[in-house]
Structure formats: structure tokens, C-alpha cells
Amino acid sequence: MSTLGSVQQKLSCVFETIVLEQSSAKRANQSYAVVASENVSKHAIDSKIESATVTEKLDGTCVYVHEFQGKPWLWARLDRKPTKAADKRFKTFQRTHREWRLTASRGGGETEEPIFEWGSLVKDFKEVPSNWIPAQQVPLNEEGEPLADKIGHIPGWVPVDPSSRQHLWHLSTVDLTNGTAIILRPSSDDDTAEIKLEITTAPLHLLLESTLELIGTNINANPYQLGTKQQPLHVLVRHGAITFAKSPPLQFSDLKAWFETCPDGRVEGIVWHCHDGQMFKLHRTHLGLTWPISGRLRLHTYPVIVNVDLTPMDTAATPQFASLSNHNGTLFSSITEINMS
Numbered sequence: 002m003s004t005l006g007s008v009q010q011k012l013s014c015v016f017e018t019i020v021l022e023q024s025s026a027k028r029a030n031q032s033y034a035v036v037a038s039e040n041v042s043k044h045a046i047d048s049k050i051e052s053a054t055v056t057e058k059l060d061g062t063c064v065y066v067h068e069f070q071g072k073p074w075l076w077a078r079l080d081r082k083p084t085k086a087a088d089k090r091f092k093t094f095q096r097t098h099r100e101w102r103l104t105a106s107r108g109g110g111e112t113e114e115p116i117f118e119w120g121s122l123v124k125d126f127k128e129v130p131s132n133w134i135p136a137q138q139v140p141l142n143e144e145g146e147p148l149a150d151k152i153g154h155i156p157g158w159v160p161v162d163p164s165s166r167q168h169l170w171h172l173s174t175v176d177l178t179n180g181t182a183i184i185l186r187p188s189s190d191d192d193t194a195e196i197k198l199e200i201t202t203a204p205l206h207l208l209l210e211s212t213l214e215l216i217g218t219n220i221n222a223n224p225y226q227l228g229t230k231q232q233p234l235h236v237l238v239r240h241g242a243i244t245f246a247k248s249p250p251l252q253f254s255d256l257k258a259w260f261e262t263c264p265d266g267r268v269e270g271i272v273w274h275c276h277d278g279q280m281f282k283l284h285r286t287h288l289g290l291t292w293p294i295s296g297r298l299r300l301h302t303y304p305v306i307v308n309v310d311l312t313p314m315d316t317a318a319t320p321q322f323a324s325l326s327n328h329n330g331t332l333f334s335s336i337t338e339i340n341m342s
């Protein structure tokens with residue numbers, strides 16, 4: 002296990018994708034599905050995907066550690082979305098483009114690929130808070146304005162607001178006064194060869210420019226079964242932190258079988274971190290498999306030790322820190338066994 006890349010934008014699938022005229026397994030009310038073909042994408046091949054480090058893709062919401070008003074701060078994901086009129090134009094284009102892809106996949110027609118051109122940022126996109134920033138590496142137009150991605154959003158970030166209930170669960174994982182975060186990571190305990198995880202605190206300044214996944218009780222229907230509604234538990238996991246001792250196969254059929262039958266395959270997806278800095282992902286739904294799944298997940302198989310010592314800290318505004326400190330030094334058989342009462 003190790004720590005790898007920062008995720009600022011949506012990652013491309015490791016396989017070439019195709020559009021099918023069937024309901025999406027990932028998004029309700031979506032009448033089409035984007036699935037993986039059996040061909041590894043050219044970009045992945047060019048990035049030497051076969052020698053990449055493979056990590057678990059967690060099902061949460063992405064966060065970013067970046068300075069705000071001169072202090073290390075936690076930022077929440079906020080994509081700038083099109084206005085109603087612009088969104089209507091873009092959805093019409095998307096339908097046209099899907100039809101073009103379907104026709105091309107069947108070997109029919111020589112028509113040119115449809116393209117879409119956005120208007121100005123002010124005209125075509127909704128307003129965002131004044132302290133919103135675009136994600137790193139978002140391309141710019143000739144006027145220096147950030148451009149939308151292939152789903153019509155401009156990826157970006159806003160600093161979490163201590164007075165906003167919208168950021169309640171983000172804020173439960175940080176003490177912004179003391180500049181500290183609650184993170185889940187591989188244990189640094191070298192006394193045993195057994196792999197285990199650790200819930201501990203980390204200074205925000207050491208996480209600057211990192212992206213992490215916020216997972217827990219009130220995030221994405223809690224697929225990892227953390228905490229309870231009465232006693233919620235939320236943690237931050239640095240992207241690339243949870244690797245595989247043995248990389249999964251890259252061939253389509255073998256990889257699908259790995260997800261279906263291997264204990265390590267009981268994950269939402271996987272991410273390949275290539276040596277050139279490129280990253281590629283694969284979600285279970287790309288293979289026609291469902292998520293979430295019932296039963297014991299890969300994340301549940303590791304013992305977890307809690308190392309949260311708050312002696313030097315003011316815990317008045319951070320109840321989750323205080324609750325975890327009650328378990329300081331305790332080893333649990335699984336993350337699902339942690340009782341926050």
C-alpha cells in the first residue's frame with residue numbers, strides 16, 4: 002500500500018468505451034449505458050498501463066486540500082454547471098453524438114463527428130461562489146476561461162464553510178482551527194507483517210495539494226457500512242493510498258472474473274497510476290456488474306487500529322475527533338466494528 006496521484010478531474014476508462022441502448026446500471030433514469038469494450042484504450046497503452054500501480058477506487062466524494070486565506074483548508078467538489086438553456090442545447094448535442102457513435106460502432110456511415118461549442122462562461126454557466134476555483138489542468142479557451150468537460154461540467158472546488166450544513170460531513174473530518182484531518186490509511190506499524198489499516202490524524206499542511214475521498218455514514222448511501230445514523234463515522238482516504246499486493250489482470254474477461262470471484266475484487270472499481278502521471282479507472286458498471294454489492298467488501302477484511310490522541314488539541318468543536326480519541330490504541334477486526342458511541 003502507498004500514496005499516489007492527485008485526482009482533479011474525471012478519469013478515463015482503461016478500456017475503449019461503447020454506448021448501448023439500454024438502461025444504465027450506474028445512473029437511474031438514464032436510457033443508455035456506457036460500457037467497456039474488450040480493447041484497452043490507446044492512451045492507456047501509450048502510458049504503459051501494464052507497468053502501472055493499481056489502487057482501489059473508493060465510493061465517496063472527492064475533496065482537496067488547498068490554502069484558503071493563508072491557511073491549509075479542506076475544499077469540497079463543486080462543478081460549475083450549465084444554465085437551463087445551455088444544458089438543453091448540450092443534451093441535444095449529446096443525443097446526436099450518441100447516435101453518431103452507435104452508427105459508427107456498427108460500421109455505418111462516414112459522417113463527421115459532431116462537435117459542440119460553448120458560449121461565454123457568464124452566458125452558458127450558472128454562477129458559483131466567489132471563492133470557487135477550477136480544478137487543476139482544466140483547459141482554457143482563448144479568453145482564458147475554463148472549458149467544460151465531456152459531460153458539460155467545469156470541475157472545481159469551494160472551501161468548506163464551517164457555518165454551512167451542506168459541508169457538515171466534510172467538516173466532521175477536520176479540525177480547521179488546529180489544521181488537522183482524520184484519515185484512514187495503511188498502518189505504519191512495522192511490528193507485524195499483517196496488513197492493517199489505521200484511523201489517525203494528519204496535519205493539513207502535509208496534505209496540501211492532495212485529493213482524498215470522503216467516505217462514511219452519510220456519503221453515497223454508505224456502501225462501506227461505517228457508523229450509524231445515530232453515531233456517524235466519516236474519514237478521508239488519500240487517493241492512491243490503498244493498493245493491491247497483486248495487480249489484477251488487464252484482459253477484459255479475466256478482469257471481469259476477478260471482480261466476480263476474487264476477494265480483492267469486491268470493490269467499486271480500480272485505478273491505474275501510470276509512471277507518466279496519467280491515471281485510468283474501471284468501474285464495476287463498465288463491465289455490466291452492479292454496485293453497491295452486499296456482503297463483506299475488501300475494505301472490511303483488514304483490521305483497523307485507531308490512533309487518535311487529542312491531548313494537545315481543543316476538541317470542543319470536533320465531536321468526531323473526541324469520539325475516536327475514546328478508542329485511541331484500540332485494534333478492531335474490521336472498520337465496520339468501530340462504535341462511535
